[in-house]
Amino acid sequence: MNKTINQKAWYFVIPVFVLVAFNAAIPLMTVVNYSFQETFGNNVFAWEGTRWFKQILLSERFHAALGRQFAFTFIILLIQIPLGIAIALTMPKKGWGVPVCLILMSMPLLIPWNVVGAMWNIFALPDIGFLGYTLNSVGFDYNFTQQPGDAWFTTILMDVWHWTSLVVLLSYAGLNSIQPAYYQAAEIDGASRWATFRYIELPKMKKVLTLAILLRFMDSFMIYTEPFVLTGGGPGNTTAFLSIDLVKMALGQFDLGPAAAMSLIYFFIVLLVCWVFYNLMMKNEAQS
Template sequence: MNKTFNQKAWYFVIPVFVLVAFNAAVPLMTVVNYSFQETFGSNVFAWEGTRWFKEILHSERFHASLGRQAIFTFIILLIQLPLGIFIALTMPKKGWGVPVCLILMSMPLLIPWNVVGAMWNIFALPDIGFLGNSLNSIGFDYNFTQQSGDAWFTTVLMDVWHWTSLVVLLSYAGLNSIQPAYYQAAEIDGASRWDIFRYIELPKMKKVLTLAILLRFMDSFMIYTEPFVLTGGGPGNATNFLSLDLVKMALGQFDLGPAAAMSLIYFLIVLLICWIFYSLMMKNEART
């Protein structure tokens, strides 16, 4: 039997190639291009090899903002996961309360990020903001524009307010997929409320929780808009997270080479952590 060869099917793949090239490969390669060169005006470039990478990796400034970023992500994961699960557990499972809760929970997620930043900025102003003014009037010396502790507190609170809902909604979906028979079987066994949570709800929520951790890690690690509007990275460099620092370097100082190197390192860190996390998750999946 003679096979006929017809390669025309490749034409169907071309649009995808073009699309991916323009929205991912080309911009990324531009950044790679910058990261190995010194950029002067009027399109003049000079080859620098790995100099920018070495500089960034040894720069204290980068270490500091990476450290701040890691601490921030760690804190918000530590608060948002348990809080989100707890709220999901207390939400009603049927009746009129369900849509009410779901809508209330979705609200913060629907607000544009810069609006969230602006809202919290005004909300927390020590003189006229409701939060700032209230805290001061009950005796706290609160001023997020001048005291780094307060700036951190406000940023974390804002992020918790903005994003805990995502964990809630995911957990709620996970909880709702548990068949009532599981609860009954546990009741018959004489299991306590804690046992039910520990041995039924938590294992059954495992998949959505991994997803929640992954999403919250990525989003919080790349957080930009909200702290930019709220604190602008201040006071001093107190809340100067990685992405804020990167933009300052790229657009504020116009150090395109180091900024490009930094964004590549940044990108690789996020990619690496997600990959490790994902493969651990998949390994668990394959085992069970």
């Protein structure tokens, strides 16, 4: 759409600008403030320069948490995106099955995150949970509160349970926007199922899939509540992702300086990856 230049449009944006600035700029400045200072309690501060940043960037604890975070995000993207596409492709296109699928599949998205964690906790308990009990009775030695491997497996399964539906809904919407004529043309050309997917469906889903990857990247990178309730970051520190580690440092040990420096580094990484994605997405939108 060709837009008219109108500087007065700023008046329309002011409420949003004020509300978000009030919520984002002021707290963010507080964080920046802390990140350069040492606190002694009673509001006494001393300038520390870039010491906290160096400390965080060189600390093994941060490297380990960052490594776990990237591993987790990478694994869940690798599972959720293909799985989501596969489910969207097999979903009914019309009839009573559509609302049933949409409603049931959206359910996990609307459950408070700590309830998701608590639900999976009792679902996976080895003695009284369905998942834990079943796995143990078929011969696996499964206990997610004791064994790091099991804790990872459970956390990933929980995230797949929680968020795959988002990818499904996005892909489904993308598929629905394809005109029937494309499929007819493919049929006339005698295209295989794979060729239809590769050359018709996948390109048409590009936009929604970029969005799905962006959203899943962002949200899994910020994940806090669900693993916190499920495993508490344990056993040991094996499932302590970035947010969990950060909150432990900031609110648990009250190390404000290092925590603030870590927050900024953390935010910067998310921002960087999202900026790349955002540009990709806008390029797609400009093309279509």
